[in-house]
Amino acid sequence: MAGYTGPVVGPVSFDLYAGEVLGLGGANGAGKSTLLRALTGSARIFSGRIDRHPSGVRVAHHRQRPERPPELPLLGRELVALLGAPSDPPPLIARLMGQPIALMSGGQYQLLQAWACLNSGADVVLLDEPTNNLDGSAIEVLSGILHRLGPDRAVILVSHERPFLEANCNRQLDISEWTA
Amino acid sequence: MDGLILFDPLFRVPFFNGLLLAVVLSLLGAYLRMREEWLSAFALSQVAAAGGVLSLPLGLPMVLTASVAAGVVALVFGLLPRVNNNHYGWTILLGWSAALIFAANTHQGSVVVESLLRGQLYFSNPWHLVSALVLLCLLFASVRWLSSRLMIGRFFPDHFSANGIPAWRHRLPFGALVVFAVVLGTVAMGAVPAFAMFFVPAWVSFVLCRGWRKALVMTVALALAAYLVGFALAIELDQPFGPTMVLVLVLLAPLRLLAKWHGEGSVR
Numbered sequence: 001m002a003g004y005t006g007p008v009v010g011p012v013s014f015d016l017y018a019g020e021v022l023g024l025g026g027a028n029g030a031g032k033s034t035l036l037r038a039l040t041g042s043a044r045i046f047s048g049r050i051d052r053h054p055s056g057v058r059v060a061h062h063r064q065r066p067e068r069p070p071e072l073p074l075l076g077r078e079l080v081a082l083l084g085a086p087s088d089p090p091p092l093i094a095r096l097m098g099q100p101i102a103l104m105s106g107g108q109y110q111l112l113q114a115w116a117c118l119n120s121g122a123d124v125v126l127l128d129e130p131t132n133n134l135d136g137s138a139i140e141v142l143s144g145i146l147h148r149l150g151p152d153r154a155v156i157l158v159s160h161e162r163p164f165l166e167a168n169c170n171r172q173l174d175i176s177e178w179t180a
Numbered sequence: 181m182d183g184l185i186l187f188d189p190l191f192r193v194p195f196f197n198g199l200l201l202a203v204v205l206s207l208l209g210a211y212l213r214m215r216e217e218w219l220s221a222f223a224l225s226q227v228a229a230a231g232g233v234l235s236l237p238l239g240l241p242m243v244l245t246a247s248v249a250a251g252v253v254a255l256v257f258g259l260l261p262r263v264n265n266n267h268y269g270w271t272i273l274l275g276w277s278a279a280l281i282f283a284a285n286t287h288q289g290s291v292v293v294e295s296l297l298r299g300q301l302y303f304s305n306p307w308h309l310v311s312a313l314v315l316l317c318l319l320f321a322s323v324r325w326l327s328s329r330l331m332i333g334r335f336f337p338d339h340f341s342a343n344g345i346p347a348w349r350h351r352l353p354f355g356a357l358v359v360f361a362v363v364l365g366t367v368a369m370g371a372v373p374a375f376a377m378f379f380v381p382a383w384v385s386f387v388l389c390r391g392w393r394k395a396l397v398m399t400v401a402l403a404l405a406a407y408l409v410g411f412a413l414a415i416e417l418d419q420p421f422g423p424t425m426v427l428v429l430v431l432l433a434p435l436r437l438l439a440k441w442h443g444e445g446s447v448r
Contacts, residue, residue, distance in 0.1 A: 041341035059342040067335050069216055071386045073395040074331075082332050083339075100390050117336075126342075 001046040002031070002038035009034050011048060014173060016124065019151040023169030024158045026176040032158040033064055035175060036126045039156070060122035064129045064158075066113040074101050076112055083120035092141050107133035111142065118145050118155075128158045143168055191415065197304040197368055198407055198421075200312040202377060204319055205365050206403030208358055209378035210396055211327070213386065215334055219268040220257065221378035224250045224362040225371040226275025229296040232367070233282040233289050242292070243311070246363045254355045258348075299370025299422040308368060315360055326354055331392075373422035377403055380429040387439040402432055 001010035009031025016022050024032050037043035039050060040061045060083060076096040080089075089097070093115050096108055104112065114130040131139050146168045149155060159165050165172055205221075212218045231249025235242040253271060257263045279296070283289035295303075329350035332339050340347040365374030385398035410425030417424075 037338070039342070040338035041344075042338050061336065061338040061342055063338070067337060069214060069334065072214060073386050073389045074392050075390065078392050079335060082328060082335060098390075113335075 001048060002034055002043050003046065004034070004043060007046045008043075009038075009175060010046075012175060013048075016154050016156060018123070018154050019149070020171065021146055021149065021155045021157055021169045023165035023172035024156060025160070025162060025165055025172055025174045028160070030176045032175055033128050036061065036128050036156065036158060039126060057124055058122040059124045059126065060117040060120045061126045062114050062117040062128060062130055064132065066109060068101060068109055070102065072100075072102055075099065076101060076104070079112060080116040080119070083116045083122075085116045085119035085121075089115055089119070090141050090144070092137060105133070107135060107138055110134060111138045114142060115145065118149070123153055125153070125155045126158075127155060129160065130157070131159060131161055131164055139164065191302070193306055193309050194301045194304040194368075195411060197309045197312050198301050198411060199404070200309070200316050201361070201365050201368055201374075202403045202407035203400055204312065204316050204361050205374060205377035206381040206399050207319060207323070207396065208361050210382040210385075210399045211330055211354070212358065212378060213382040215330065217263070217268075218379055218382070219265050219272075220254075220263075221358065221362055222371070222375040223268040223271035223275060224254060224359060225366045225374055226272050226279060227253045228275075228363045228366045229293060229371050230275050230278035230282055232296045233279055233286060233293050236286050236289055236292060242296075243363060243367060246296075246366065247359060250359045250362055251356075254359050258351060258355055295370075296366055297371050298420065299366075299368060299373055301368050301421050304368055308364070311360075311364055312368075315357070315364060319357055319361075322353060322357070326350055330354060369425070370422040373426050376426045376429045377407075380432055381406070384432050384435050387436050402435075406432060 001007040001012075003009065012035065014022070024035065026032055034043050038045050040059060076093075076099050079101055080097075088094075093111060096104060096112050099108075101109055101112070110130065110133050114127060117125050117127065130142060134142065143164075146155065146157070157165065157169060209218060209221065212221055228246040228250040232242045232246040234249070235245040238245060253275075257267065260267070279293050283293035286292075333347060333350070339345070362374065365377065368374075369377065381399040381402040382395075384402055385395050389395040389398050406428045407425060410428040411421065413419065413428070414421040414424040
């Protein structure tokens with residue numbers, strides 16, 4: 001069970017294997033984001049545990065509303081370099097590499113952050129509503145990246161868009177039934 | 181040129197002390213702005229002033245008591261789960277009140293607090309200069325390592341907890357650098373001028389530059405230019421250094437309007 005001042009979600013139990021894209025669906029407020037935060041250690045686990053095998057599994061987390069301080073002159077390429085992502089992205093994202101993040105639209109920044117996490121070399125990538133603010137072509141790019149994921153990596157994908165989950169996930173869980 | 185007292189050897193130590201501090205304060209100010217913690221510099225400078233006044237009754241060096249006071253408050257900020265401008269605002273009020281009340285009840289306290297609030301750059305001694313030089317070297321030695329971690333913490337806040345990496349390893353040294361910069365800046369320039377050095381150059385350069393490194397270079401360049409002009413004007417016109425430099429920094433504000441002509445170059 002996980003939450004903040006009190007439990008929000010759980011009890012919940014599932015496994016995630018390398019090569020998998022696991023979709024987490026459920027109603028608004030069901031605790032999908034809280035569950036991801038529990039996996040990153042930023043939400044409190046009231047009972048139960050998270051096991052990692054091997055213990056050194058690296059995790060990247062794309063938040064539902066990525067942090068973007070106002071007026072920051074950081075370029076797209078400087079942002080993705082923070083997580084060690086390569087600078088040869090698909091054309092739609094390549095255009096953002098030389099652009100200050102403060103000038104990007106919400107969708108552009110969302111896509112850039114998701115791309116940085118997915119190409120960071122992390123073994124497990126947690127994507128929280130990555131399609132927010134994305135138009136059709138950006139969603140296609142994101143789907144393409146998810147489909148090209150290596151067999152040694154895994155993704156937990158939270159989305160309220162069921163078609164996106166169905167198109168990109170090997171397996172889906174609806175966590176509404178686990179809401180505390 | 182012999183009429184220019186600016187070149188008097190008497191002013192060499194103060195001049196280079198302020199010059200080094202201009203680099204340190206503005207560079208750290210850029211990182212504080214990136215983390216949206218720029219107001220903490222002013223809060224800590226008020227606390228440092230209050231701590232500095234306590235040096236008299238305690239019989240300890242002013243830099244030591246100011247550092248301890250600012251360090252304790254910085255540590256409290258670090259232990260809080262989330263710190264915002266409300267915390268800094270309250271600290272400013274408490275620090276300012278404490279400084280003046282301590283001063284009113286301490287022998288010669290009013291002299292000390294005035295020097296801390298207004299600055300005493302011209303009274304810098306070689307020890308101050310060496311301290312500023314050490315701080316500059318520490319900053320240059322660690323900035324590359326600190327920079328990526330501070331940025332990851334800003335843009336991917338869960339990165340450290342998700343990967344079992346203790347965030348204090350970079351937050352503590354950064355906090356220590358800020359505390360010592362605030363203390364040395366407050367002692368040399370005064371609380372408000374030191375804060376202006378943290379605040380203004382980064383505020384201007386961030387909207388004018390494309391790219392983090394360019395913004396850092398411009399931040400330091402603006403700080404140095406403002407310091408040099410402020411120092412020269414203060415001496416040649418026989419004006420107090422702190423307010424003169426703050427005025428010069430304030431005059432940099434219209435440069436932000438250039439961002440409109442930059443078009444794509446601006447980040448506003």
